Amino acid sequence: MQLTGELRAPDAEYNRIVRDLAIIRQANSLLATVIDDPSFVPSQLMVQLVPSAPTDGYQALNQYYQVVSDHVISQTLNIHVLTFCDNIYAPTLATLYGTLPEVDNAEPNFVFGTDDQITIVRNGSDWQYSIEDGFTDCFDGCDCSRTWVFNMTDFGQLTFVNYSEFGPWSWCAFEQSACCINGTCEMLPAPACAIFGHTPFGAGIACDGDSDGDGLEAGCGDFCPSDPNMTQPLLCGCGRTETCDAAIPIPAVSTWTAIVLGILLLITGCAIKCRRMTGMTR
Numbered sequence: 001m002q003l004t005g006e007l008r009a010p011d012a013e014y015n016r017i018v019r020d021l022a023i024i025r026q027a028n029s030l031l032a033t034v035i036d037d038p039s040f041v042p043s044q045l046m047v048q049l050v051p052s053a054p055t056d057g058y059q060a061l062n063q064y065y066q067v068v069s070d071h072v073i074s075q076t077l078n079i080h081v082l083t084f085c086d087n088i089y090a091p092t093l094a095t096l097y098g099t100l101p102e103v104d105n106a107e108p109n110f111v112f113g114t115d116d117q118i119t120i121v122r123n124g125s126d127w128q129y130s131i132e133d134g135f136t137d138c139f140d141g142c143d144c145s146r147t148w149v150f151n152m153t154d155f156g157q158l159t160f161v162n163y164s165e166f167g168p169w170s171w172c173a174f175e176q177s178a179c180c181i182n183g184t185c186e187m188l189p190a191p192a193c194a195i196f197g198h199t200p201f202g203a204g205i206a207c208d209g210d211s212d213g214d215g216l217e218a219g220c221g222d223f224c225p226s227d228p229n230m231t232q233p234l235l236c237g238c239g240r241t242e243t244c245d246a247a248i249p250i251p252a253v254s255t256w257t258a259i260v261l262g263i264l265l266l267i268t269g270c271a272i273k274c275r276r277m278t279g280m281t282r
């Protein structure tokens with residue numbers, strides 16, 4: 001409704017937004033629970049009537065737009081809260097009511113304390129989605145927020161545009177994460193790292209500047225950051241030579257022994273495999 005300014009969301013726009021948000025949330029699970037909180041009650045309108053004026057036009061609009069409740073919240077100021085049978089785009093309807101001679105003022109029933117906002121801007125067939133995730137102390141507007149911006153084509157092709165954080169207070173506590181971008185480790189806000197091909201290292205891992213000197217940074221190709229001879233833990237783990245496969249005396253064992261060893265390998269993993277096959281104590 002906000003996108004078109006119409007009282008009710010047209011099917012085409014509504015369906016496209018549903019599709020686009022599904023694609024965005026599938027690409028970024030952090031956004032699965034970020035929904036748009038309207039800044040006004042979507043089924044209500046606040047109307048202040050001119051004292052003692054005829055209300056024919058007001059009553060006609062109430063009937064036409066299917067008001068189910070007309071509640072006077074101030075006799076002195078003649079302020080009514082109208083509740084409609086369905087959600088409507090209140091700013092547009094407020095303008096309609098405001099044209100009546102018996103209406104002094106009409107406006108949406110604004111609410112405080114919204115936290116998440118989704119804003120859409122159309123740029124031809126491309127739509128840009130700004131998704132703001134607010135948190136902490138939101139009763140009068142959130143102290144902290146994270147905002148993702150995406151571009152979506154008419155054909156459902158998603159592009160990440162930007163990520164930003166707001167919250168200069170210590171309690172906002174935005175997390176930084178080591179992140180592998182095109183083979184280089186960078187410290188980034190954790191949510192930004194997870195977007196589109198960026199590989200978060202996980203909690204507690206920082207860029208190490210290739211401390212073991214094997215040419216790759218921790219998590220950015222080197223998953224054994226303290227072992228200069230290994231970059232992958234393989235089966236036996238970092239710091240352990242992977243000799244098990246070469247030591248398996250396959251021709252020397254019976255079929256049943258091979259089956260038992262195979263089952264043990266499946267159940268217990270590498271440690272048993274190395275011990276069984278080579279006699280090593282690990």
Ligand SMILES: [Ca+2]
Nearest residue numbers: 210214216222
């Ligand atoms: Ca390294």
Ligand SMILES: [Ca+2]
Nearest residue numbers: 224225227230
């Ligand atoms: Ca290494």
